Amino acid sequence: MRFWEIWRRILSRPPLPDRSGLAVAYWQSHDEELLTASLGRIARRLPFLVAAALRLAWQASARDTVLALAGNVLAGGFTVYGLLATSDVLGSLFAGGPTPERVRAALPSLALVAVATGLRGALLAAAGWAQARLKPQVERLAETRLFELTTRVDLAAFDDEDFHNAMRRARDSGVPDSATVVEMTIAALTGAVGVLSATAALGLLHPLLMPLLLVTAAPAGWAAIRAARLGYQAFHRLSAARRRKFMLSDLMAERLPAAEVRAFGLRDFLLGEYAKVADLEQDVQLDVARRRTAVKAGGDLLTGVATLAVYGALAAMLAGGVIPLAIAGTAVLAIRAGQSSLAALVQTLNRLYEAGLYFGDYLAFRDLAATRAPAPPGAAPQGLARLEADRVTFAYPGAGRPALREVSVTVRRGEVVALVGENGSGKTTLAKLLAGLYRPQSGAVRWDGHDVTDLDLRKLVSVIAQDHTRWPLTVRENILMGRPEDPDRLAAAVAAAGAAEVVAALPGGYDALLDRRFRGGHDLSGGQWQRIAVARGFYREAELVIFDEPTSALDARAEHALFERIRRHADGRAIVLITHRLASVRYADRIYVLREGRVVEQGTHAELMARAGLYAELYDLQAAAYRHDPPPPDAAGGRASGAERGEGVVVP
Ligand SMILES: Nc1ncnc2c1ncn2[C@@H]1O[C@H](COP(=O)(O)OP(=O)(O)OP(=O)(O)O)[C@@H](O)[C@H]1O
Numbered sequence: 001m002r003f004w005e006i007w008r009r010i011l012s013r014p015p016l017p018d019r020s021g022l023a024v025a026y027w028q029s030h031d032e033e034l035l036t037a038s039l040g041r042i043a044r045r046l047p048f049l050v051a052a053a054l055r056l057a058w059q060a061s062a063r064d065t066v067l068a069l070a071g072n073v074l075a076g077g078f079t080v081y082g083l084l085a086t087s088d089v090l091g092s093l094f095a096g097g098p099t100p101e102r103v104r105a106a107l108p109s110l111a112l113v114a115v116a117t118g119l120r121g122a123l124l125a126a127a128g129w130a131q132a133r134l135k136p137q138v139e140r141l142a143e144t145r146l147f148e149l150t151t152r153v154d155l156a157a158f159d160d161e162d163f164h165n166a167m168r169r170a171r172d173s174g175v176p177d178s179a180t181v182v183e184m185t186i187a188a189l190t191g192a193v194g195v196l197s198a199t200a201a202l203g204l205l206h207p208l209l210m211p212l213l214l215v216t217a218a219p220a221g222w223a224a225i226r227a228a229r230l231g232y233q234a235f236h237r238l239s240a241a242r243r244r245k246f247m248l249s250d251l252m253a254e255r256l257p258a259a260e261v262r263a264f265g266l267r268d269f270l271l272g273e274y275a276k277v278a279d280l281e282q283d284v285q286l287d288v289a290r291r292r293t294a295v296k297a298g299g300d301l302l303t304g305v306a307t308l309a310v311y312g313a314l315a316a317m318l319a320g321g322v323i324p325l326a327i328a329g330t331a332v333l334a335i336r337a338g339q340s341s342l343a344a345l346v347q348t349l350n351r352l353y354e355a356g357l358y359f360g361d362y363l364a365f366r367d368l369a370a371t372r373a374p375a376p377p378g379a380a381p382q383g384l385a386r387l388e389a390d391r392v393t394f395a396y397p398g399a400g401r402p403a404l405r406e407v408s409v410t411v412r413r414g415e416v417v418a419l420v421g422e423n424g425s426g427k428t429t430l431a432k433l434l435a436g437l438y439r440p441q442s443g444a445v446r447w448d449g450h451d452v453t454d455l456d457l458r459k460l461v462s463v464i465a466q467d468h469t470r471w472p473l474t475v476r477e478n479i480l481m482g483r484p485e486d487p488d489r490l491a492a493a494v495a496a497a498g499a500a501e502v503v504a505a506l507p508g509g510y511d512a513l514l515d516r517r518f519r520g521g522h523d524l525s526g527g528q529w530q531r532i533a534v535a536r537g538f539y540r541e542a543e544l545v546i547f548d549e550p551t552s553a554l555d556a557r558a559e560h561a562l563f564e565r566i567r568r569h570a571d572g573r574a575i576v577l578i579t580h581r582l583a584s585v586r587y588a589d590r591i592y593v594l595r596e597g598r599v600v601e602q603g604t605h606a607e608l609m610a611r612a613g614l615y616a617e618l619y620d621l622q623a624a625a626y627r628h629d630p631p632p633p634d635a636a637g638g639r640a641s642g643a644e645r646g647e648g649v650v651v652p
Pocket residue numbers: 159396397399403421422423424425426427428429430466
């Protein structure tokens with residue numbers, strides 16, 4: 001009574017110490033449904049996981065899968081054969097007559113035992129070799145499939161926290177465990193064949209012996225499954241915490257944030273945040289270790305009791321004359337062989353079950369990602385005459401309010417269309433919708449009348465993003481971005497972006513590696529990086545080119561030159577330009593002014609100035625700064641008189 005009480009208390013889960021509210025912090029997600037799934041439901045899931053793993057193995061290498069499976073099954077057949085031959089050996093040895101006679105009579109069966117053991121060993125070795133070859137092939141296939149999906153899902157999936165958590169689980173554990181599941185499936189099959197062989201041998205010796213072996217299976221099986229489940233629950237509970245830990249470790253140990261960490265004295269703050277997450281992780285892991293130990297001890301104890309009962313039953317059968325001594329002797333061997341196969345099987349099932357849960361995450365992520373993958377794009381349009389956003393509304397996943405509401409804009413071939421507005425007004429979001437990177441929740445973006453979601457725009461759109469990626473590649477690769485090299489076009493794009501002197505100054509020129517983390521790597525200034533990013537945009541020769549703040553890091557001369565080139569670049573293509581430098585949009589064919597996700601004004605510079613609205617107000621503020629004027633009266637609401645407007649003002 002007392003034992004059960006103590007054990008029950010060890011197994012019960014005490015509430016985790018909530019250090020600074022981390023256990024319920026916003027980034028920590030729980031999937032209650034998975035955590036509370038019954039053992040029965042999970043056990044029903046195993047065959048599905050095994051089938052999925054074998055399918056993956058088959059696709060990775062059919063030959064190695066067949067060899068691994070067939071080798072193990074055939075080896076099991078030789079186990080039965082060897083045990084039956086052993087029974088004959090014992091029968092001959094326990095028979096009456098002089099000892100040399102009995103040994104001689106046992107020799108043929110002994111030879112058969114030796115042959116069966118040798119063949120079994122050879123088959124297991126061949127199967128083991130096939131299994132070892134299978135592992136890296138399966139892992140590679142699983143990883144390739146994952147990255148095929150992560151690079152295909154729509155951009156909005158990356159703004160979704162649930163998607164991120166699922167991706168992290170699939171990547172960190174699902175992929176390595178896909179190979180483990182395959183390995184354990186084959187090992188479980190080997191163990192099962194071993195147990196079945198021993199059971200079959202016992203059945204052939206005497207049918208009553210058969211159930212005895214299975215009695216020892218129940219407690220160990222229970223303990224294995226329960227322990228695996230505890231481990232998985234801990235992993236799941238820590239999924240979001242681990243993601244935050246990785247993020248914090250990047251902030252503390254990566255080159256990019258290193259300067260700000262020092263400049264802002266963030267060391268103690270970051271270490272403190274890290275300690276909170278690490279404490280939580282440690283608490284959960286210790287809790288699981290404690291409960292796993294209790295489960296294992298209980299399982300071992302019950303297995304010992306069951307083994308005692310089995311040998312007791314065997315002794316009773318022998319004493320009662322139900323089985324002869326030779327059969328009892330072979331039965332002991334068969335039970336021992338069966339038990340060691342059973343122990344291996346339970347261990348394997350334990351690992352299979354545990355890895356299967358993570359592999360289940362991988363499969364679930366693949367399904368989830370497949371639902372987030374856009375339909376295969378249709379044909380690529382031949383050119384572009386008119387691109388139009390028609391009353392588009394778009395909200396980011398989980399965002400309270402839409403970033404764009406009922407926005408309509410039009411860009412025609414040969415035009416430069418500018419999007420202006422204050423921070424957060426929706427310019428970048430609109431540009432991404434125009435490029436077909438996000439899908440609007442209502443309304444449509446049409447490319448010559450066709451919805452962009454039905455078109456393959458990959459070769460027709462060039463986006464020079466505000467937060468462009470600093471690819472850790474060579475200068476050449478940074479500009480070509482996987483396109484074939486055309487030296488003339490490369491030189492023209494680099495010149496147009498004002499990047500020629502950047503390339504010339506780098507040792508190695510186009511072949512210079514732009515990543516200081518590698519030996520011989522270089523880094524560029526913010527403005528130099530921006531020139532490379534602009535060259536990347538020019539190189540693509542797209543029908544639609546989107547420049548999102550292309551000059552934010554450029555010096556005045558480079559900025560002026562770039563806007564001139566952008567205007568020239570519009571010849572034959574459509575340009576969307578996002579910038580806060582309003583002097584540079586004066587020559588745009590049309591300007592759309594956004595405020596809180598809506599287009600509040602549109603027209604040419606002259607029309608918008610005459611309208612005396614938001615655009616004119618922002619323009620005057622900038623112009624006044626360059627003229628050293630005091631800001632126009634009532635800068636927040638009204639604006640200066642028409643005479644004060646910046647038509648004639650020289651703004652760099
Ligand atoms: N990935 C995202 N997930 C959720 N909300 C976002 C995301 N990106 C932008 N937003 C929100 O959408 C709104 C519009 O952002 P957007 O980047 O389009 O503005 P913007 O006009 O380009 O601003 P800026 O001038 O500062 O570049 C903002 O309220 C912003 O907080």
